[in-house]
Amino acid sequence: MSLVEYEVNDRIAYLTLNRPDKRNALNSEMVAQLSESFKRASLDEAAKIIVLKANGKVFCAGADLGYLQQLQQNTFEENIADSTQLASLFEQIYMLNKVVIAQIHGHAIAGGCGLATLCDFSFAVPEANFGYTEVKIGFIPAIVSLFLIRKIGEGKARELLLSGELISAEQAQVYGLINYITEESELSLKVQEFARKLCHNNSAQSMGSTKKLMAHIQTMDLTNGLRFAARMNAETRESADCKKGIAAFLNKQEIQW
Incomplete structure (x- = not known):
């Protein structure tokens, strides 16, 4: 069993x-x-x-x-x-x-x-x-x-x-x-x-990255935490989900997640 x-x-x-x-x-x-x-x-x-x-x-x-x-x-x-x-x-x-x-x-x-x-x-x-x-x-x-x-x-x-x-x-x-x-x-x-x-409403990639962000920054000092957050911010901008979401929003289209 x-x-x-x-x-x-x-x-x-x-x-x-x-x-x-x-x-x-x-x-x-x-x-x-x-x-x-x-x-x-x-x-x-x-x-x-x-x-x-x-x-x-x-x-x-x-x-x-x-x-x-x-x-x-x-x-x-x-x-x-x-x-x-x-x-x-x-x-x-x-x-x-x-x-x-x-x-x-x-x-x-x-x-x-x-x-x-x-x-x-x-x-x-x-x-x-x-x-x-x-x-x-x-x-x-x-x-x-x-x-x-x-x-x-x-x-x-x-x-x-x-x-x-x-x-x-x-x-x-x-x-x-x-x-x-x-x-x-x-x-x-x-x-x-x-x-x-x-x-239906949220990007899987964004939810996963947000979990990763919250898990890691709590062990960092302010400077390193901000550096890590900025890097994740930059990496996410290049993701397929971010490009898809922003394009859909600007074109007034419903996002299909």
């Missing part, structure tokens, strides 16, 4: 976590399949937008605790390799050349909340809870912390990571952790409509 299902429909790639009996908990195999699926979607010319969703009642309950217990028998080097696998997945999603939308129909806890954190947009049902509960079991939210601080700021990140408390979808939206709240009966449709709007 595939732990991550892959489907493309109307230029939207759907990646579906498929371990419902374990609340879509993450283990090495699932992380590997997720990474392969995101790579497949990034290269798939039929897919412009990616939606991450899940089967079962829970979006993702985080790390498989049984699997974590087994890892305690590993050497330090083996645990470094396993942790690096998850770090690589998170970096892959963050740096991906395509927009990723999380469709969160149930709780997103610990590593599951980490997956939601990495997505560019997120839609959640009102009943979904969010949180990084690692400190409650003697673990730490190490990898996601880098991305969470970038997303919502250090103050709110400290509150969530150090308390380990769960928060509601409404509070997650206030914190900037998720974007939209919608009833479960409308969730799939709302995500689909939003993804289609991005497909």
Whole structure:
């Protein structure tokens, strides 16, 4: 059985976590399949937008605790390799050349909340809870912390990571952790409509370059950041999408993306 299902429909790639009996908990195999699926979607010319969703009642309950217990028998080097696998997945999603939308129909806890954190947009049902509960079991939210601080700021990140408390979808939206709240009966449709709007209205090249720009400039000082931004600005002017978009605008033509 595939732990991550892959489907493309109307230029939207759907990646579906498929371990419902374990609340879509993450283990090495699932992380590997997720990474392969995101790579497949990034290269798939039929897919412009990616939606991450899940089967079962829970979006993702985080790390498989049984699997974590087994890892305690590993050497330090083996645990470094396993942790690096998850770090690589998170970096892959963050740096991906395509927009990723999380469709969160149930709780997103610990590593599951980490997956939601990495997505560019997120839609959640009102009943979904969010949180990084690692400190409650003697673990730490190490990898996601880098991305969470970038997303919502250090103050709110400290509150969530150090308390380990769960928060509601409404509070997650206030914190900037998720974007939209919608009833479960409308969730799939709302995500689909939003993804289609991005497909129809926006240049894929421009969205990918904007993601790259935002990811890199945060690690640079002002001078180097401006230099990098200016270079990307100049490179984009030479792109086919920019030429097409400006020509269409000046000629008062509808742009077909």
